Amino acid sequence: MNELRLFFSYALQHKYSYLLGVICLFITNLLAVTIPVYLGESVDLLDGNETSDYESLIEKIYWVIGFAFCVMLSRTASRMLFFNPGRLVEKDFKNDAFKTLTQSQQHFYGKHPVGGLISIVNNDINGIRAMAGVGMMNVFNIFFTLSMTPIKMWQISPSLMLYCLAPVLVSFLIVNYAIATMRKLLSQRMRYLQNLSTQTVTFLNGVEVIKGNAIQPWALAKFNRSNDDILEVSLKQLRIRTFIMPILEFTESVLKIIILGVGGWYLVQSELSLGDITAFLAYASLLAMPFMSLGRLISTVQMGMVSLKSMGRILNQTIIDENTLSPSEKASFDQHMLFSKGLSVRNLNFAYPKSMDGNSDKISENNADKNNGFALKNLSFDIKPGEKVAILGRVGSGKTTLVNCLNRFYETPENSIFIDGYDVTQLSRKELRSVIRTITQEPFLFSDTLENNIRFGSEAAKTRLTMDMALAQSAMKKDVKTFPDGVQTLVGEKGILLSGGQKQRISLARGLFTPANLLVLDNVLSAVDNDTERFLLDQIFNHAQAKSCLIVSHRQAVLERVDNILLLEKGEIIATGSHEELLKTSNLYRETWQFLQTGALEEEKNV
Known part of the structure; x- marks a missing residue:
């Protein structure tokens, strides 16, 4: 029936x-x-x-x-x-x-x-x-x-x-x-x-x-x-x-x-x-x-x-994506003013449903058992407007899981994540993602022209960069000049005709093309060289239209320039502070920093 x-x-x-x-x-x-x-x-x-x-x-x-x-x-x-x-x-x-x-x-x-x-x-x-x-x-x-x-x-x-x-x-x-x-x-x-x-x-x-x-x-x-x-x-x-x-x-x-x-x-x-x-x-x-x-x-x-x-x-799925704030909260709610106070995470606990497949950033079963089945446990931190925050952690520590909770790719518990005091579970996903723009560690490009891939999703934006500026800020301008059809070059299915670094930079150009309140970068600089990395960071920190930035990265240039670093281990924040503060207070951070410096020196020798 x-x-x-x-x-x-x-x-x-x-x-x-x-x-x-x-x-x-x-x-x-x-x-x-x-x-x-x-x-x-x-x-x-x-x-x-x-x-x-x-x-x-x-x-x-x-x-x-x-x-x-x-x-x-x-x-x-x-x-x-x-x-x-x-x-x-x-x-x-x-x-x-x-x-x-x-x-x-x-x-x-x-x-x-x-x-x-x-x-x-x-x-x-x-x-x-x-x-x-x-x-x-x-x-x-x-x-x-x-x-x-x-x-x-x-x-x-x-x-x-x-x-x-x-x-x-x-x-x-x-x-x-x-x-x-x-x-x-x-x-x-x-x-x-x-x-x-x-x-x-x-x-x-x-x-x-x-x-x-x-x-x-x-x-x-x-x-x-x-x-x-x-x-x-x-x-x-x-x-x-x-x-x-x-x-x-x-x-x-x-x-x-x-x-x-x-x-x-x-x-x-x-x-x-x-x-x-x-x-x-x-x-x-x-x-x-x-x-x-x-x-x-x-x-x-x-x-x-x-x-x-x-x-x-x-x-027959039940898909509810609407604002469920109380009448009094709706009276003062203005989507265009969201993130005026920033984002707050309070005692966030997250566990993967048993039916879900594995995730590249999912903690191991042993770690999950130690955390009573939680991939993230008791996380609390703030991101203020204008603040640059980095997330650092080993593979499987919960970095990508945290990112996917912030933008509600995964359903999170109530009263855990707030924007300007509003519980994100009471906001529609459209409202939330108009504030938080995420660039993932696995960039996806459509089988279309390079220009259309960069412009994708920008139709409703009131302001946007010129295509020339977007290419310049993403360090793609020189590459595009070598393409046979310039920005009209077809990139192929999932960008198969491009290198890994080019795909990451085009994805970054898409994220920078229109303004954002909180720009989340999930390890998007992993496939670029050091010089390109420094240039891109300068564009992100000094020229991007985003108010705040959250970067998942283990690169030295990132850790040295952010305002705050969250050190994750087995789904928990074990230390937080600036680069200088963590060097003094966290043994794990000092060991990680020494390891990164050693790797950088070896890379320079190979070059």
Whole structure:
């Protein structure tokens, strides 16, 4: 029932088109059951020798031709009126699914692999389109045909009509059993397709690892196994279609044999005329067609229900992204004035849901056990307007986890993170992310031009840098001059045509292109050399449009220039202060600083 409610919530948006389609189908079937009457009367008139009989015959032929032409027009119109909404329903489902996916949070993607979601949107949606188009049309077409045709047949000969119903019902029962089997196979095939899509996305994302470790045979064997599963299920479906589904198509031939046999006997007994037999043969074709359509309709509906169930996994999410401040707080709330007092974190505790996949910055299981399962434990600090803060810690200490909590990529507990005294869990994500701009350690570039990648997301900004300034501040100006098409150069899928450092700098240019209150840089300078790093830091600290900056980094040039450093260890802040203060008060910071200096000296020697 949930699937049907979901379906009709979309289909009824096109109710007027469906209504006109139903009217056209009614006209089509009414004319279709009228034509055999005229055909039968025409055949009976062939026995006459009078001129009036010939004139009447010609008149009935004209009526048959006229009715056939009208049937052609009304049938074409009905198909357009049903098939067009089917495509529109498909479009609406895809648009809403994509919109929901862009608003879904990290825990949803932890439960549903991206490849499976792609398969649902691209493959499973076909079942919904068929159900909204040809499925809806067949429902009304079958109803009108099965309500009109038997009445006409009963009017000619009730007993002969009962003879005709027997083979139709037997065929329908056999095919209905076959279709029930096909539904199970269809559901299984959709699951296999989703698994194959997930596997394909995973392998393509890790293709460099596969090539680097020379494990192509393993990947190919695994892909082949998944592909063979789909082939096996598809062949089972094909066998049913090949050996059982044609039974419905033979039904019409069986009906004609019965009509010729039994009807011929009635003709000899003078209970029926030759015209009645001719009309009955025409009605037999009309009667067989809806039963053949009924089999396909059941298959279409079953496929559609399976597709709706898959699509429901996306659309039935509860996504709430709205401001839930109290009326008194809303009265003083001004989104454009956010971050006038800064950001405060108070006793933040965060634990990953059990269903989530691993994270590159996730603390180890041993560390999690020591922290009672928390990836972040009892964190408290402030970032004031104009302040530059750095986060330092070993791999797995919780740096990226903290960043993802600040911008609510992960759901955080209430009363833990505040902006100007407002709990961020009561602000909409749009309001929060208008204040906090994050540049991640894994830059993502779209398969588009360099310019469009930098401008991405800046449409609503009141002020922005010129493209020349953005390239200059991100140290990309010289590189762009060497590109064949300048800023119009296509960067390829995920920026594959660029080096790691170029991708990071373009991502940085995107972040600097428009003003931000708090600019969060998550290890974005890891792939640049020392000279470029110093230049970029100068741009970030002295020329960026951001009020404040939070940098995740272990580079010396960063630690020396920030106002405050948060030292993380196993998800906890074990020390905080400026560079000079931590050198005096923290043994771990001094050891880390000495290690960084040693690494820098070795790097200079190698250069």
